[in-house]
Each structure stands twice: as C-alpha cells, then as structure tokens.
Amino acid sequence: MSVPKPGNAQDSAPDLDILGDQVTIHPAGYIQPLPTTHGDQERNLVEHMARFRESPFDFLREVSLHVSGAGWRSYDDVIGQPIFYSGFTENMKNEVLGAPLLRRRVADLARNRVEVEDKQGLFGDEDGRLRRKEKRQEEIKNSINAVAEKMTDNMICKLESKAIIRGAYYMCTQLLTRAYHQGIHVSSEEVLRLRSVAEEAVKKRQSIIFLPCHRSHVDYVSLQIICYRLGIASYISELLGQPKPKENLRDFLSASSVLSLRLGRVDVRFHEPWSLQSFIATQRARVDQASVPASLRDPQSTDSRIRLLRTLGFKVLSDINAVSVVMPTALVGTVLLTLRGRGVGKSEFVRRVDWLSARVRDKGGRVAHFAGAPTEVVVERALEVLGPDLIGTVHDLADTTYYAVDRFQLSFYRNMTIHLFISEALVSASMYTRVKLGGGPDHQRISFEALHDQVLFLSQNQLFRGEFIYPTEGLLHNLEKTLRGLEADEVVLLRRDSSNTITTAELSNIERSRGRENYDFYCFLIWPFIESTWLGAVSLISLTPRTPEQKNTWLNFKQVQHKAQLLGKTLHAQGDLSYFEAVNTETLKHAFELFAEEGIVVLNPSRDPKIPSSIKLASDWTPARDSTTHDIVPTGKLWEFTEMIARSRREGKNRRDGATVSSRVLKLADIVGKDLFASAATPDAQPVIESTQPNRSRKRIEMRARL
Numbered sequence: 001m002s003v004p005k006p007g008n009a010q011d012s013a014p015d016l017d018i019l020g021d022q023v024t025i026h027p028a029g030y031i032q033p034l035p036t037t038h039g040d041q042e043r044n045l046v047e048h049m050a051r052f053r054e055s056p057f058d059f060l061r062e063v064s065l066h067v068s069g070a071g072w073r074s075y076d077d078v079i080g081q082p083i084f085y086s087g088f089t090e091n092m093k094n095e096v097l098g099a100p101l102l103r104r105r106v107a108d109l110a111r112n113r114v115e116v117e118d119k120q121g122l123f124g125d126e127d128g129r130l131r132r133k134e135k136r137q138e139e140i141k142n143s144i145n146a147v148a149e150k151m152t153d154n155m156i157c158k159l160e161s162k163a164i165i166r167g168a169y170y171m172c173t174q175l176l177t178r179a180y181h182q183g184i185h186v187s188s189e190e191v192l193r194l195r196s197v198a199e200e201a202v203k204k205r206q207s208i209i210f211l212p213c214h215r216s217h218v219d220y221v222s223l224q225i226i227c228y229r230l231g232i233a234s235y236i237s238e239l240l241g242q243p244k245p246k247e248n249l250r251d252f253l254s255a256s257s258v259l260s261l262r263l264g265r266v267d268v269r270f271h272e273p274w275s276l277q278s279f280i281a282t283q284r285a286r287v288d289q290a291s292v293p294a295s296l297r298d299p300q301s302t303d304s305r306i307r308l309l310r311t312l313g314f315k316v317l318s319d320i321n322a323v324s325v326v327m328p329t330a331l332v333g334t335v336l337l338t339l340r341g342r343g344v345g346k347s348e349f350v351r352r353v354d355w356l357s358a359r360v361r362d363k364g365g366r367v368a369h370f371a372g373a374p375t376e377v378v379v380e381r382a383l384e385v386l387g388p389d390l391i392g393t394v395h396d397l398a399d400t401t402y403y404a405v406d407r408f409q410l411s412f413y414r415n416m417t418i419h420l421f422i423s424e425a426l427v428s429a430s431m432y433t434r435v436k437l438g439g440g441p442d443h444q445r446i447s448f449e450a451l452h453d454q455v456l457f458l459s460q461n462q463l464f465r466g467e468f469i470y471p472t473e474g475l476l477h478n479l480e481k482t483l484r485g486l487e488a489d490e491v492v493l494l495r496r497d498s499s500n501t502i503t504t505a506e507l508s509n510i511e512r513s514r515g516r517e518n519y520d521f522y523c524f525l526i527w528p529f530i531e532s533t534w535l536g537a538v539s540l541i542s543l544t545p546r547t548p549e550q551k552n553t554w555l556n557f558k559q560v561q562h563k564a565q566l567l568g569k570t571l572h573a574q575g576d577l578s579y580f581e582a583v584n585t586e587t588l589k590h591a592f593e594l595f596a597e598e599g600i601v602v603l604n605p606s607r608d609p610k611i612p613s614s615i616k617l618a619s620d621w622t623p624a625r626d627s628t629t630h631d632i633v634p635t636g637k638l639w640e641f642t643e644m645i646a647r648s649r650r651e652g653k654n655r656r657d658g659a660t661v662s663s664r665v666l667k668l669a670d671i672v673g674k675d676l677f678a679s680a681a682t683p684d685a686q687p688v689i690e691s692t693q694p695n696r697s698r699k700r701i702e703m704r705a706r707l
Helices: 038-045 056-068 088-097 100-119 129-155 162-179 188-203 217-230 249-255 276-289 302-323 328-337 346-362 375-386 407-414 418-435 448-461 475-488 509-513 517-541 548-552 557-573 585-597 637-646 663-678
Strands: 015-019 022-026 184-187 266-268 343-345 391-394 401-404 492-496 502-507 601-604 614-617
Touching: 056 162, 088 100, 088 129, 100 129, 162 217, 184 188, 184 217, 188 217, 217 266, 276 302, 328 346, 328 375, 328 401, 328 407, 343 346, 346 375, 346 401, 346 418, 375 391, 418 448, 418 475, 418 502, 418 517, 448 475, 448 502, 475 492, 475 502, 517 557, 517 585, 517 637, 517 663, 557 585, 557 614, 557 663, 585 601
Parallel strands: 184 266
Antiparallel strands: 015 022, 015 184, 343 401, 391 401, 492 502, 601 614
C-alpha cells in the first residue's frame, strides 16, 4: 500500500483550545502529546479547572467569578440580536403571535369552522344569524390563539436571568471538560469568519441558525459553550428537524456518566455560513430554467416544498461532511473493518493508519494532527478509548495482533470516513462484478458502458441515492473523474480509443503486485451496505404468496422485519451473509423504505399504535411458483433486481458455485414466508397509500467516546 505524502498541518489556521476559563492557540488539528511521566497525568486532567477537594478556595473563587459575571462571563456585550434578558419570553411570544401569517391562518381556521357549523344549521334562522356567526367566530379565534400561545410558551427557553446562564455555562463546562480532558478545539480562522458574519447579521437584523450534526448531546452542548465563551448570540436547530425525544438537563447528565474517563478532546468545526434566502432563490431559479412538471414550478405545492427541503438537507449534510474532523478512533475503526484477514499486526496497523490519514487529507478531509506524537502512540491511545469490548488484542504471538470484536459498534467509526471515498468505493464494487470472476487481466476487464450501468444502479438510480451525498456535477462527469483519480493512484488501468474516450477499466499490474490492498479497501467500505440491501431483497422473496387466495393478503410489517432479521442471522451462520451488521433493524427498515419507493412493495402504514402497519409485494414484482413442486421460480423482476445487487457482493466460499442466490437460500426464504402467511393480516385490507416517500433520516448513532 503506497503512502502518499502527508499534508502539512501548518498550511491551515491554528486551533483554539477552550479548557475551563483558558483559551490556548495550537497548530491546526492539534492533539496534546502524552505526558512524559505517568505522575503528571492527573495534573493534566484538571490543569485549568479547580476542584473542591484539591483546592476549595480556588474552586469557590471560580464559582464567584461566574456568579458575579466578571469580564467575559457577564455575556453583556454579545454579537447578535438581544437574547436572555428580562422580558425575553413575553417579547418572543408577542412577536410570534403577532405575525401576520399566523393571524391569517387563525382567522381562516375560525372562518372555516363557522362555515361548517352554519351548514349544520347551528345558527338558526336569518334573524340574528349573522351576529351569532360573528360571535362564534370570535370565540373560536380566541380558543385557537390560546392554544398557539401555550405552544409558543412551551417552545421558548425561559432563561432570562444572566446569573442562571452563567451558572449553566460553568456547570456544563465542568462536566464536559472533565470527560474530554483536552478541552474543546475550534479553528481560529473559522471563529473569526463566524464573528464577522455575526457582526454583519446584526447590521441587517438577522440571526444565525446553527445546524449541528447531533451525533450526541455533546454536539450542541459544545456549541453553546463556544458561543457563550466567544460572545456570540445563537439559536441552535436540530439537523433537518428530525423528531426526537425532548431533551433536558437529566438527559445530559445521564449521557455524561463517563465523566471519570479521559476521552480526549471535542473538535468543533464551522462551515462557511450561507444565506438561506439566497439558497431558496437559487433553487427556484433552477426550477424555472429546467424542464420539470408544473407541480414543481409552483413554490407553494407539496412536491416543490419536498424537493426544496430534500435539496437543503443534502446541502447541510454535505457541508457537515466537508468540515468534519476525522479522529484517530475513526482511523483505527476504519482500518480494522477493511482488512481481508481476521486481524492485523501492530507494525502493519500503524502503517495503514498513516496511509489512511494521508488519503483523507488528499481527498480534502481533515485529520486530527498528532502534534509530533508517533503514530504508534496515537494508535495505542485510540485503542484505549475504544476498549477491549470493540477491539481485541493477542499479545503472546510473534507480533502483537489486533482484531475487531464488535464489528457493528466499530461501523460507527468507519462511517465517519466513508463519505470521503464513496465515489471510489462504488466504482470498485462495480468493477468487482468482473474481478470476482477471477482469471487473467483480460478476463477481469470491464467495459465503460457496463461499469457506468452498475455504478448508476448502485448510486443515483436505485440503491444508495438517499444513503450518501454525491457530487453535483452529474454521474458521467463524476465517474470519469473518479477513474482518472484511481488511474493516478495506480489502482486501475484505463484504456482509451483514438478520441481519448475511456473504453475499458481493469486493475493495474502495480495494484495486483500490492495484493489489491487499495482496491480492497474501497470495496470493504461499501460491501456492508450492499450486503444489507441484498438481505432486504432476499427477504422480499419470503412475501411470495403460497396460494392464489393469498395474493391480496397483507402481512404484519413488524413481523416481516423480524423474520427478515431471523433470515439474516441464519444466512450469516451458514456463511451466505458476510456481514452481521446487515441484520440491523435500521438498515433493514431503510431497505424496505427504498423498496416501497421503487414500487416493489406496497406499504399500508398505520397511525394507530394498536393497529400494525402491513405490507405486501406489488403484483408485477411477485415471483411465480412452479405448478408442480410449488417452489419459487428464480425468474421475474424481483429475482433480476436481487441478482443485480448480488453482482457487487463480496464473494464467499459458499457462493463460488456460480449461483448468486442458491436454491437453499430460496428454500429458506420460503420457509420464513410460510410462518408469515400463517399469522397474516386480514385478506383484502385496503391500503392507505399505494406507495410511500420515505423520510430519509440519518441513522441514529449512540454516543461513543472520541479521541
């Protein structure tokens, strides 16, 4: 595996380290080196923070400074619109309730309700009818306004006392910097840019809306601490407004049960701010210039709003990916999950981490700088953070060997890097349709047309169009750019015609001599996602009706998901499923949503928790059965769809007979389907909708310690 030249950390702006009350400037991507002696470790944990047991007077002095609001702690001279002052709650409620849009909507609701009651004859004859209608309409408006006032009051953070604000800041800082003992790091260049934008927003009477990625409670808590420390007024919004349980102080404290651990540091990065109003105007201008249906040209239509919201969500996620810092734990987790063997020796482990760090920088990503500490030491620290429950170690060997214990938990760290290499991964998996056949280079060579079709199927056309963020230049441009990059890295060999157009692609001889390490790395990144989608497609085969009478039978959706997991566990135990993480509930749920969007299945969702949602195969996707044996026949659209996915699956020992979905897999799926139809929902149940547009929420991620 070649090792590109590492990037120079000094080329970018330095970091600001916020630890307690002290702000320190470090080189970009700085990670504090290990102390030279173990005796100094405890001192480093609380270097800028007094603890009551060790220094009660200093502790009380710090508390008094925050209570009295000395210096920057007063939070009086902030950049931004005034917030957290006496009367803030009432002013906010008056602004919201007095908004013309809300007042018109309340009037419309009241008027519509009065018209309904009028048609029901509730206002009597003509004598006094108009007066009774006006009186009733005013009563309804008052009732709606009361509800709106209560909802608004519940949404407002009622922190009007600066003393409470200062106390909350001090407590959160104490909790966070005890768990993450190296403090909170931000880029000085990004902070200066943020302050400049905030000052400009003040002049225009605008507010800045922060969209944290929200991997954990630490995200928005860190953001609040930074804004308070730097004197910036802030409003924080959940990413894309995903519904989630209401958060409170108790949740944060319970999530901070790791306060006694040394979890390293928190890196917070800010993308360049942009105007939401300008973004909307640009998107509408593109729609006006493009050939699109009339429903998309109306900015008030549902289709137009959904498209705009989806585009906004992709932009936000793309910007978050662009500024995210890849931590050592992510490097370690990614390396372990992209190994072909069971484990890796220590020296090879360190080399791969160095290689991956350089590759991340070459792709425009950000890697936490090691600050002069050897990579071997950084890897050891990352292993300490991840712990033996995730990564195992074997010492009594010629070379200390590390292996993945919990691949599912480690996949969280791998997913922090995959977005940087998604184009290469999709191209590599598409080339694998020929590479897996074996033989010489000529036999493994793939035409550009076949490569294009498979990449289209995996990415923007069907499988992963909602899973990853792709460049906006278009598939053909992105494919050619990716191939040229792989050619420059000596991973693939491209052949061109006389007009310099790419005709074929194959693995280069240099890559083969390296044992396909670079190529395999890209494949191992995407294979778990391909595997989970394949499992979902195979589980759909179990929905094949066993008799003509069962054609219109609706199956319990939760039971279908449960049986899909059971099928996956069985296939994994028998060697037909390579990745156990494909059995995850969320990945299977995402697969079913994809199949519903494609029209492969019809979902009958239920809003009543007592009535389960149901599902069935679409009629034109239902496999046929043999008239004699009654076995499922391996033909039809669903079979071809499953085969298309399987072409890019990782080859295994039990699948080298040439049959992608073997007869034993079909029989196993049929057995699972027998149990489903035995406990089926009522036949001929009418669906609520024939297809569903899934809410493409990102996967919920448990908070894990990050170095």
